[in-house]
Amino acid sequence: MSEREDKVNNYYSPFAKLRHNWLVILSLIIFGRDVSKIPCFRNSLLYGIGGGLFCGLFRFMFTSHTLKSVNFSVYSFSFITLGYWIQCRYNYSKTKFEMMRLQEMLQNHAILEGTQEAEIIEKELGTRPVDV
Structure with missing residues (x-):
């Protein structure tokens, strides 16, 4: 990877992790099934x-x-x-x-x-x- 791609990945990776964590927290499970996947x-x-x-x-x-x-x-x-x-x-x-x-x-x-x-x-x- 180039230096520019490393900078971009390092800049956005914390936000991607934070977004993923919020999606896990906000997922709704009804009768054992995640409704976001329906x-x-x-x-x-x-x-x-x-x-x-x-x-x-x-x-x-x-x-x-x-x-x-x-x-x-x-x-x-x-x-x-x-x-x-x-x-x-x-x-x-x-x-x-x-x-x-x-x-x-x-x-x-x-x-x-x-x-x-x-x-x-x-x-x-x-x-x-x-x-x-």
Whole structure:
């Protein structure tokens, strides 16, 4: 490593360690599972909190009923969080399934490459191998 890279690493390393320590302290474990590692959890909560706060404040500005505004805020938080969670997890599952399917197809293609079966499949599909 160069002298400049050493200076940069020495300058930022204490902050990186401090940030890592705070993340360990702030991690939330529910039923033995770290919720920061659950896909879509963080974004769902952030959108829900922001949307609930906005809806509650908006309702309070027009009605000036505190209790109704707070109730509306909680309901909005719940619906936004649940709606975003469902949509995000659906897209996550769909993408994960497509990636698994693509990986399997690539493995099968690598196994069949150069065999008679590959030639038969290419003739049936009307495709030819691409030279890279």
